[in-house]
Amino acid sequence: MRSKILILRFPEDLTHKALVCNLAKEYGLTFAILHAEIFPRKEGLLVLDLSGPASSFDEGVKYLKEMGVSVKTAAxxxxxxxxxxxxxxxxxxxxxxxxxxxxxxxxxxxxxxxxxxxxxxxxxxxxxxxxxxxxxxxxxx
Ligand code: SF4
Ligand code: SF4
Structure with a gap:
């Protein structure tokens, strides 16, 4: 199992896409949203407590990055x-x-x-x- 708090930054064109829902649907991951914010220039910030089997976790993060989301671990x-x-x-x-x-x-x-x-x-x-x-x-x- 892997569980991490991730800081996701979405460019404007991705803020309305259900990318995070796909982490559950496509990769079987569970998550809790700790913080969500849309900035004035429409970029999005999401702090996510994400958990799941290590290989699915890595695949899910890879998917987000391939879609153009910046993924960092908690500070x-x-x-x-x-x-x-x-x-x-x-x-x-x-x-x-x-x-x-x-x-x-x-x-x-x-x-x-x-x-x-x-x-x-x-x-x-x-x-x-x-x-x-x-x-x-x-x-x-
Ligand atoms: S980290 Fe602290 S609470 Fe945990 S086993 Fe060691 S001394 Fe005890
Ligand atoms: S910070 Fe939380 S998750 Fe990490 S070792 Fe301590 S109790 Fe466990």
Missing amino acids: QEITRDEKLCIHCGACTGVCPTQALYIRRPEMYVCFDQEKCSVCELCVVTCPVKAMIVSPKNENFF
Whole structure:
């Protein structure tokens, strides 16, 4: 599974096309729209929490880019300070994407950054402040 918050920018001629709906219809992806805006010059901005199987996710993003949509990841990423983490497991109970999970039987808390949607729930939950929000802004591909 892959889940990411994506920032999509649509040129004027694409703002009224149902491209995002095709992510569900053609690629089987699920999404939540976190923010949508049409600017005065008619370009569109959409912040999307997109999830699905990794290969379908990549195909869906490729489709958007081929249609002329600019696709970037969220401007922030979550990292873990390995020296601070005490593997208490508290963050695994709040992580909605299973980016944080317990490896048994060692009871080691793993962090799979690829699955992280940067929701920041772990940041406020971690008792030792091991989960950190860092700035990031890169093209998806
Ligand atoms: S809540 Fe913090 S200390 Fe506990 S396992 Fe998660 S990152 Fe580590
Ligand atoms: S920010 Fe933390 S809780 Fe949210 S998806 Fe990423 S690892 Fe999970």
